[in-house]
Amino acid sequence: MKFRDVLGKKEVWPPPIWLMRQAGRYLPEYRATRAKAGDFISLCLNPVLAEEVTLQPIHKFGFDAAILFSDILILPMALGQGLRFAEGEGPRMPPLEDIGTLKPEQAAGVYAPVMETVSRLRGSLPQETALIGFAGGPATVACYMLDGQGGxxxxxxxxxxxxxxxxxxxxxxxxEATIEYLSAQVKAGADCVMLFESWAGIFPPAQFREFVISPNRRICEILKERHKGLKIIGFPRLAGLMLGEYAREAGVDAVGLDSVTGLPEARAACTAGTVFQGNLDPLLLKLGGRAMDEAVKRMLDEVRGHPHILNLGHGITPDVPEAHVARLVELVRQSG
Incomplete structure (x- = not known):
């Protein structure tokens, strides 16, 4: 499995490719399945339909990895915090006021359908296709829990x-809840897991160390004690000058790069041999054409000779034409 080889610091060519939010609204199949589910949360908690949407981009584009279809806010919902998704507005939660309202003991029962989805996926995916489990990083999830919404x-x-x-x-x-949640995903069949610290960049250095790096490190340490050989990808979006410290101290095996962090700059900031994932600007996938082709070829030139996972610097947007995704995959595959 070349995806796992790269996480083990092996240089593979052409590099493996998958896209954040690769199962999503840019696909008509996804929109049809979501309509069948009724609403987004119901889709996340329906193992049959969640499996279906996870597999749709694999069948269509042949990505090297599938990522479990779910949402980072399923975990706080499982802990007892209310959650709804307002159309066109994103997630809404009642801002957390009292830690005592959270019920960690009930969480596993609530997110049990997610584990069934993971198990179903591992049984239906080709063996060479990696299955990525995931959770939001604690700092990022806490942002939504405390504010009640993004922004x-x-x-x-x-x-x-x-x-x-x-x-x-x-x-x-x-x-602690994230450790149990990701551990359950690994037991259910996930090959590796990813921590989405999508809002790491809002914290200044001292808080970044305490709120982002320290919890990520504990999660990685405990998971790797429980699951020998487990590989973990961390995505400290907009970490800026804290990227190198995160890569050295968080305990992850690969670091996801956002679109504003260049590969040469990331290599200069991090320990030699650090495995990176990313960092194509999602806007280029929408634009396609010469702009995308040239950017992809530049990226391929930059990553040649290094262990790298091709991806975007953030999630794919709903307005991306399918043909542009197919062209991206073609460019990567033909580079070999």
Missing amino acids: GFPRTRRLAYEQPDFVRQVLKVLT
Whole structure:
């Protein structure tokens, strides 16, 4: 499995490719399945339909990895925090006021359908196709729990200064719950797991170390103790100058790069031999044509000779034409 080989620091050519949010609204098949489910949360918790949408881009484009179809906020929902998705507005949660309202003991029962999806997928995917399990990083999930929605997270940032002990309590609960959640995914059949710290970049260095790196490190340490040989991808989006420290200290085996972090700069900041994933600008996938072709060829030139996983610097957007995705895969495959 060349995807796993790269996570083991082996240079593979052409590099393996998958896309964040590769199962999503740009595919008419996905839109039809979601309509069948009724709403987004119901789709995430329906193992048959979640399996279906996870497999759709694999069947269509032949990606080297499938990522479990779910959402990072399924875990706080399982802990007892309300969750709904407003059409065109994103997730909404009642802002967390009291840590005592969270019920970690009930979480496994709520997210049990997700584990069934993982198990079904491992049975239906080709052996050479990696299955990626995932969770939101504790800092990122805490942002949504404390603010109740996306959009800069002003309450979270204020609480980090005014009530740091409360934020630490939330992160402690989330860290332990994330360990159990990802461990269950591995037991169900995930080949590797990914931590999405999508909002790592809102924290200044001292808070980044405490709220992002430290919880990620504990998650990686415990998971690797439980599951020998497990590989973990971390995605500290917009980490900026903290990228090197994250790569060295968080315990991950590969680092996802956002679109504003260049590969040469990432290599300069990180230990030699660090495995990277990313970092094509999602806008290029929408535009296609010469702009995309040239960017992909530049990226391939930059990653040749290094262990690398081709991906975007953020999730694929709903307005991307399928033909552009097919062209991207073709460019990567033909580079060999």
